[in-house]
Amino acid sequence: MRLSPTSSLSALAAALALSACATAGPPGTPPAPAVAPGQENRYSATPGPVAGAVSAEELVSRVDIPFEKFVLPNGLTTIVHTDRKAPIVAVTLYYKVGSKNEPRGHTGFAHLYEHLFFGGSANVPSFDIPLEGAGSTPTNGSTWYDRTNYVETVPTGALDLALFMESDRMGALLPAVSQDKLDKQRGVVQNEKRQGDNQPYGLAEYAVADGLFPVGHPYRHSTIGSMADLDAATLTDVRKWFTEHYGPNNVVLVLSGDIDAATAKPKVEKWFGQIPKGPDVAPVQAGPVTLPAPISRDMTDQVPVLRLTRQWSGPGLNDGDAPALRVGMHILGGLASSQLDNALVRGSQQAVSVSASAQVYQQVSVLEASMDVKPGVERAAAEAALDKVITDFVARGPSEDEVRRAVVSTLSAEIGGLEQVGGFSGKGATLAEGQVYSGDPAKYKADLQAIAALTPQNVHEALRKWLSRPVYKLAIVPGARTENGNVMGGWGDEKETAAPPADAKTKTAKLAPAPKRTSPPVAPVGELAFPAIERTTLSNGIPVVLARRTAVPKLVVSIDFDAGFAADALDTPGTQGLMLDMLEEGTKTRNATQIAEEQERLGASIGTTASLDTSSVMLSALSANLAPSLALTADLLLHPAFAQADFDRTRGQAQAQLSQAESTPSALAARTLSSELYGSHPYAQPGDGLGTRISLAALTPSALRAAHAKWLRPDLARITVVGDVTMAELKPLLEKALGGWKAPAAAKPVKVLDAQTPAPASRIVLIDRPNSPQSVIYAGRVLPLTGRTPGEEPLMLANDVVGNGFLSRLNADIREDKGWSYGVRTGVTQSIGPRALQIMAPVQADRTGDSISAIIKDMTAFPAKQPVSAEEYQRVTEGAIRALPTQFETNSAVLSAIVKNDRLGRPEDYYVRLAATYRAIDARRIGAAAGQYLQPADLTWVIVGDRKIVEPQLKGLSLPVEVREAPTAIGDEGEQQ
Structure with missing residues (x-):
């Protein structure tokens, strides 16, 4: 695919991404003890709802994507959603063909064809040139197990151009697919595979599929396929694949944005109506697999730390257990206050990071938990600790509070995802996937309602049903790489010898020329309407900027400081990044677990980030919960504890991140280049903010307190807010949260950005x-x-x-x-x-x-x-x-x-x-x-x-x-x- 062979299954699944973040708890917080079923949260009795916070049911009521649908005689299904916020239309096409449709010897074909789709058709030499010339962004495509999709968002005046081009490659592509194009895109795809394989842990995906599914299972071979099958692909093979799978009756088209059904239907009929219906595509039979017994596999690779994983195959997205498993795995290792975080990162400190997720596809899912083991921890102890957390959680289930927090944070993320009309995760993709996978464009709404209605019992029953089966255990062990990605990812029963490459001299039948069609003109585009900007100043002098936008009931806040990683030139490399990380690790009145839980109840997300020039505290919040979200943000910013136990844990995580960066080719190259270019200039600091092994080892809590006082001060701050709030509402809340914050007497620090840099040299x-x-x-x-x-x-x-x-x-x-x-x-x-x-x-x-x-x-x-x-x-x-x-x-x-x-x-x-x-x-x-x-x-x-x-x-x-x-x-x- 044009981006990555591991793009997410669906827009909704993207919004429900269940990734874990490893954060630390308060000094002396013990590991979570086991409790009997029915007992409450390990840290406290189940708290009541936050004052003024919206309910899950109310959040679901705010998620709505109205649509109209029509089907052409040739079978093309079109869905139209009107959103007039900007003069743009998202064009989203989902072809109901993915890697699960590929037979033995043809792995990687769906993805290879996705690349060929951009190489031009009978009447369009290049798709990218006219679309980008018309203002399309993005212009892209991706392939996954269940589908191939193409997306572009164009100015309203370029809609006919986009429809003409999409219809021409649907109906007139084959005459333009030559042996030369096939050979070139084959090379691109193989380098895409090499790029993924070259990363730390890059071969694990193949091993997981091999372990969970038998040879021949449609979800076993990778989407990118095997090198041997890609080498063996012929022009005849490729033509046959297109003819069998790319007819209009196997496609869902979504138009979302500045368009309505009355306008859309004649356009779709004009451009797509003459394309003949293709053969019916036989449904793929696939489902979850229960292993006969637990399986363990070790893989030695060039990785920074030992990674332990546990996997099970699970049900597809239309199964009634899917919502409960998403939320259950989120509680296990996706929430910032997850079970795995509390036990293994904050508690026993045997892990530097943990995660758990439910990767849900149309017919199966992969349920996974993982642990990156802290250096120095014995593997056997780490294995036992990971398995105990999972076993205990499956035995007793989640608390009411855990379910509520997981649900609210999930729904908040979904609301944020609906800002975009197109792309890979906007409203167009959400409607398309509902139709493709479930026959219902509004499936997202049923999913969210099911999530909002979940109880601890629902989640517990699903976890017991699916995670009590035999597990697949994969360990990626640091060392020299012993396996070869070139012979992985295929059907599974091939010999480890490459198939013969395609014969470029093989004669292929000449195709009849496609009917001539002319590209339509692009109508003029109006001037950009950037949101109006309001400015004010807090009583302590902090400037505030607001751009009000009401498309979704959310907002984002950035509190930026004139610091950044370049500030480390006046301190110790790695200081700024570690100090910012510590802001979420505990304040004088809240520990890290309480901070994480409060964010989850509010549907808020607080984080820190930095560039060379700027250090920032970021907040994403529901408008209805802005006041408590700002209060929590202010506590993190103004009153960090920098406790020794939290520091030790967080520094250990930063050291693991540094080792990961040094093991990742692109990250290592970037770190090296910055120091070579800038010498002793402040910009020589690594752009990832991680400093060096020596500098991280030298840091102390007192050094971070000093850096916090030195750099995070109101006279170096600026606040920017964008979203659903008025200045009349915003300023009093900011005054209450931050207006009493006074600058220290010490002079503001100054970074010497006009320092000399080394003379360039080849x-x-x-x-x-x-x-x-x-x-x-x-x-x-x-x-x-x-x-x-x-x-x-x-x-x-x-x-x-x-x-x-x-x-x-x-x-x-x-x-x-x-x-x-x-x-x-x-x-x-x-x-x-x-x-x-x-x-x-x-x-x-x-x-x-x-x-x-x-x-x-x-x-x-x-x-x-x-x-x-x-x-x-x-x-x-x-x-x-x-x-x-x-x-x-x-x-x-x-x-x-x-x-x-x-x-x-x-x-x-x-x-x-x-x-x-x-x-x-x-x-x-x-x-x-x-x-x-x-x-x-x-x-x-x-x-x-x-x-x-x-x-x-x-x-x-x-x-x-x-x-x-x-x-x-x-x-x-x-x-x-």
Whole structure:
């Protein structure tokens, strides 16, 4: 697929994502003791509802996506939802074919065909060029077990263009699918597989499917398939696959946004009505599998810590137990106050992170719990502790309070997901999946009502039924990788020898030409209507910005401080990140468990984040619960405890995260590049904020208290709010929560962002990571610009041409033409101080040197040998202008834009004026910016890959090469048994 072979099953499942976060409890909090069935929460009696908080039933009543549906004579089902908040329409198509439909020897076909779908049809040489030129964002697709989908959100005036193009590839694709296109997309897909396999724990997905399902089960082989089957795919195979599965009667089309059924129906009939019906697709027979006995498997891999997992297959999404299992697994390891967190992270401290989830598909689900074991903890003790938590939970079930918190937090997340009309998780996808999987576009509503009605008994019965069966245990053990992803992911009974590759000389029958059709014009697009901005100041001087939006009854708040990871240049590397993490680990009146539980009852989410320049405390809240949500946020911000026990636990988690980053090729490359580019400048701090092993070990609670007092102070703060609240309502609540906060007497700290950076120099740093099927290439150079240098727009447009986006020159060359990578991109950092050009390219290992040569050649040619073309100029200017209305659908997107404008000193109407700014920039100015800033001379290159494969390829580049060893993983140091 264009994004990842592991995109989520459904929009609703995305909103119900059951991922755990490891947080710490109060000093001396004991592990949760076992209690008899029927007893209450381990920490306290079941609390009553928070004052003023909305009920689960009320939340469900606020989730509504009205629609109309019609079916064409050829079987195409169309669903229309009207949402006039912006002049945009989301076009969402779901083909009822996924990897579960693939027979033996053809694994990966659905996904491979999804890639081919973007390669042009009989009347459309490229889908991306006209759609992006018309302002579509996103233009993408994905494949999973049960379906293949395609999404684009376009200006209303480009709807006919989008429908024309989708209908042409549905009805006239095959004549345009050539052997050359098949070979190129085969290469792209195989590099997508290599990219996933190259990650720590990247082979675990294959092992889980192998363990849970027998050979031939439709959900056993991976969506991306096996290398052997991809190699063996022929043009005849591909044509047959399309003919059998891609007829209009196997498709659901959803139009959502600035459209109504009366307008939509004649358009759909015009563009799709003449496509003949395809053959009926036989239903796939699949279901959960009960193992005859428990199974255990160890997999040794280049991972930072031992990961223990427990899996069961479960029922599909239409089963009555599905809602209870989602919530039950959320309570086990998804809530911040989950059973696994309380017992293993905060309690016994045997884990650095835990999780549990129900990954629900149409016909089966995978129920999983996992534990990343703290270094130094004996494996046998960790195994016993994990199994005990699960066994005890299944035996006694959840409390009423746990169910209520899980339900409210789940429903709050669903409301937030409905801000978008399209994309992979918006209203269009929600309606489409209801129709595809359940025959009912409103299935989401029934699911939410079922979740809201859950009782502890419902959840307990489902858990006992499904988790009492034999378990599959997978352990990923630190060490040298011993298994090969190239021979994994297939049907399961193949020999470990590659199938013969497809014969490019094989003759295929010529197809009759498709009827000629003409692309419709795009109607003019109106100017961007950015939300009105209101400003005020609290009594203690903190500036407040509000953009009111009422599409959903939620809001987002960002409290930003002039600090960021660059502040660590005045402290110790890793200080800012660890100090921010500690804000949720306990205050003077609440422990971490109480903090997590209170957020869950409120349907709120409080978190911290940072960039090089800014440290932030973020709040997402239901409008009805804003007052208590702000009060809780203020307590975390103003009164952190920094208790020793919490510090020890949180630092251990940060050390594990650092080891994970050092084990992940892209993260290691990014960390290395920043230090190489910036030297002793504050921006040399790792962009992940984790510091170094030495610096983390040196930190203390007193150092974090000092950093908190030094940097999180009202005279360095700014508050931005976007969502369903008025200024008259907001300001008194902010005054009550934060107005009494006074700045300390000490002078404000100052980061020296005008410090010198090292002179750019062309060189290569090769970090040896054996057994890597891909090399991750990062390159960069500090530019003679700062984030507040005016007139950046020509450079941004030049970057769009060369490397930012699917249609950029580098991606078109190295991914689409050569098939050496899943994606190449460039970017220019948006920091306040000195900015940098960055290039990121994961490529197949045997093409590392060739890829660097291609990057240098492509960048050198722009603009000297290959100036901006008319097509490129239209796409990056007028296409970007038309796309502006789709970029600010969500409260979070608006908030990010406002914060960025304020940080970089831009006028608040920057985005409103951006269309006129772009139209005033001609192709010559774009080329001049490329010539001045985007040339490959003096780039520092960092490569993380297998030295024995990569180093010989670098000899022809005439660049000095320094070879380094990759950091040793904690598990390789003998600290973990």
